[in-house]
Amino acid sequence: MFDHKLRLRQFGSSIARISPVPLHEGLLMTSAFRIVYPRISFTVETIRSFINAIFIIALDPGGGESTDEQAFSVKGQMMWLAESDLMIFIGSPRLTSLKAMKRLNVYMADIPLYDVTREMVLLYQQRNAEIDITRKLDETTAELKRTSRMLELEKQKTDRLLYQMLPEKVANQLKNGQKVEAEKYDRVTVLFSDIVTFTNIAAACSPLEVVNMLNDLYNCFDRLTNTHGVYKVETIGDAYMVVSGVPDATELHAQRVANFSLAIVEQAKCVTSPATGKPLQIRVGIHTGPVVAGVVGLKMPRYCLFGDTVNTASRMESHGVPGRIHVSAATFKWLEGHGYMFRARPEVNIKGKGIMQTYFLVASKQQKISEPRDQFFLEPYATPSGGFHGTGFCFFFSSFNLSILLSIRSIFLVNLNV
Template identity: 60%
Template sequence: LFICQYGQIHCVVRELVTVKFGQETWETILAESGLNEDDHFLVFNQYTDDDTFQLVGAVAKCLDLPLTTVLEVFGDYFLTYCLRHGYDKMLRTLGSDMWNFIQNLDSLHSLLALSYKNITPPSFRCETGPNKELLLHYYTVRPGLYPIVIGLVQAVGRDIFKQTAEITVLEQSTEEIGGKKQEHTVFQVFYISSHFNSHSFDGCKTDEDITIERLSPIGAETVTACPVDPIQMCPFKSSTPANFQLSSEQFCSAFPYHIIFDAELNVKQCGFKIKALSSVFSQPVLKMKQAFQIIHPNMSLSILNIKKFINSVFFISVLKTKEKKNMTLKGQMIWLEDSQHMIFIGSPRITSLNELLEMNVYLSDIPLYDVTRELVLLNQQRIAEIDIAKKLDETTTELKKTSKALESEKKKTDMLLYQMLPQKVANQLKNGQQVEAEKFDQVTILFSDIVTFTTISAACSPLDIVNMLNNLYERFDNLTNQHGVYKVETIGDAYMVVCGVPESTKNHAPPVARFALDMIQDAAQVKSPKTGKPIQIRVGVHTGPVVAGVVGVKMPRYCLFGDTVNTASRMESHGLPGRIHISPTTYHDLKRHEFLIKRREEMHIKGKGKMSTYFLVGEKHPMKEPMDAYTQFAITKTNVPISGARIIYGHMDPGKMASKTCSVM
């Protein structure tokens, strides 16, 4: 929660979802949230609360869970994430028990603020309830996040102190603190360990010997509490003179950055280093608001507000200093009950060597006992490391984007290559392998061309012809994907497809037949630029063996060779406008399916002799036929055997026909 504005919170949500629900669920949530994987998950980048709430809301919506449940689970998992990502020792040494752990969370936030700039952390305060339970006060400027605390406190008890927490919300209110509305939630917390029923946060108040197991981050340790003489409990007290005192000068010298003020906020005493910052401290009566401004916690300066955040680290700005930049002090507020005064003991809040120069402060101005000296030097190194980590994070993201862009371009290149060559063949060529010619025993080949294309070309401009062919071939290309046939090539108005190559299949004729039926219908949707009327095509189909291979090195082409190619071309050239002309072998392969066929009279095919061929007119239902001499011919279903017809593959009967491919007897 203390780095809620940073991308690390988004990373926790991502890890939580992927671990518990899987990558697919996370991708759904990411799409719902509208966030980008590359831009919204940089650990050291800051994001608006709206982005974070949008992501959490998407989790609740996609998982169909109440938002409070999602936040509670997030709080529980957040501790697990921190323990696994380098914060384990820091958290395990924060406090010896739950009370001290929570009391020091604000100090931890202050420490982390050195690395994570501009964070707006919540604040925690503990007190003992009437039943010796822990009353946890939670202040935040982000309303509605209190379920996170429930999950977080339960996880701390379970994973750090080996206790079971029972936590409930006692009351909620909204308070105006420092000009900002803050949600104030009070939780009632009971802890149950395996050795005793309840955990008291009020200490041991009995005169009998009691054995207590203290559950600490290091492990369990047994402490025996025995009734002893009060004087023996504090040997230093017994040896101290009753009138021992420090003079004001000695105190101001020992604590050069302290402030003492009363309940009316009248400044009573300051360390000599603070007095040297401004002439305002020479006034006989000085109010805190005249010389100081509380930067953190964000609140109005009053004794009541200070007591609310008494366990917080306070940042106090010294106003009207002699330097260009006001000095900020970091320290602790302590309420002196006997004298009814508040004392602030601190030191300059300096996070880098640059700030030392800006404030005209030297390391020698900081007391030797103050760890600020070491923190400045260590934080200077830490800032450099974070800058490097941030640049590395951004560079990694850019590399991921570049990698995705390259992958996208590679897919486009592969897609273009697969449109020119079969995928299997293209992959072999990409891998530097030689593509051997391959023989296929049975394939079905289709040729088509446009009727009167020469006349149309002579009467129209080249641009009109290109547009017409592009419109037509785009429709045909879509049909190849639908029917699973391979487009071999286009030459002018000729369009060639095959099925059974390059992947061999026994079911090769029906896909080509269905493709042919659809291409007749789609061709009717394209109009001739000459007449404005729908164009007509001729289609020829033949089935037989082929040899396939890659020809050429520059612009290689995947070509088919064999008499089957010639015969398919003859079927097209001897066909009729608007009809699908098929050979006897194709007819034989379609007999097992419910295609509708019209038998054509025996005719002479150039280079083949006489052949009995057929017209394909539909599947189950006849298509719209052109008005020609074959319109009135009877339709035969291919799955009904035709008596007296026998096809012999691989033979030629000179008495019946001159085809080298097949004979019909």
């Protein structure tokens, strides 16, 4: 309560405790308080003109230097007591949060029991807590989404790496915790290749040079496996092994391996030997037959092929000729009538197999290798029936006919001398 001259006459104990200026009777109101709302001068006449308005008074000895949020303010009603010629202000603390109460050194006990300010502070605090929880939940959700996307990308990288080591079908079974049973495949085509004079190259070069050479060569071969749809089984040193028909059966297994073999023979010439600087030359062996395929081992499991077909394909490679594709009679029959050209090789004694009739694959409808000028260059093109291959006869005729003419010429000169 204050009089007409703004002298303080009466005040509550809580206001006295909170006020930064010691309150006492007779103190000018303007020394400790200021009117925040409405924006009027602090005089009794002005206040009486706005007597029906809601007043907000702040404890502010600085004359308005503090902001409304920083100062402790009270919201209430002004009433003029004509009998005692005094102005009385009745109000409640203007607080919104426990944080503000702590800053202003105000306690719940300072607020009247049935004052709505209590509920407002608690509701505001609850709302802030809910907003804070919602914000943290949104941040956690966004972080989980980012983590999920990163995990998906890493999973894709892991899957790609796994599918390069194992067939996709087998890898998915292992990921699902399923046991991968060995399967028998009745018709597959297996290819082996190795580098001619690799032992000499390894002896003449540093290990790093050998590794770089093999890496360049096998990177080219790996790209061609995707192009021709064959599965790379493994590499051991300079040996490169692929198969078609496993693990996904196909009737085109022989054609796919044949096309792949023609491609790698030419592609190997693009990689040079670090020992001589000359293009590499490879031997290729191919055989068709049944195999059993399965995953072997628990640590670093490998998808392996077993059976005599694998052994025979390896023998085709080891008994092959540099720069040529050595195929068995079984593969030759599978490729019959599909536009491939072969040179018949005289029967050869294959280690562990005995005498075998084998062939050299030299061309397809789309591709032909550059044959080495060796003892087999003038051998005839052949089909399983022993005749000339229809698409290759004209190609063969020029070189083969030349050899016949030279033979006739030699016989004629011998008879003439006689």
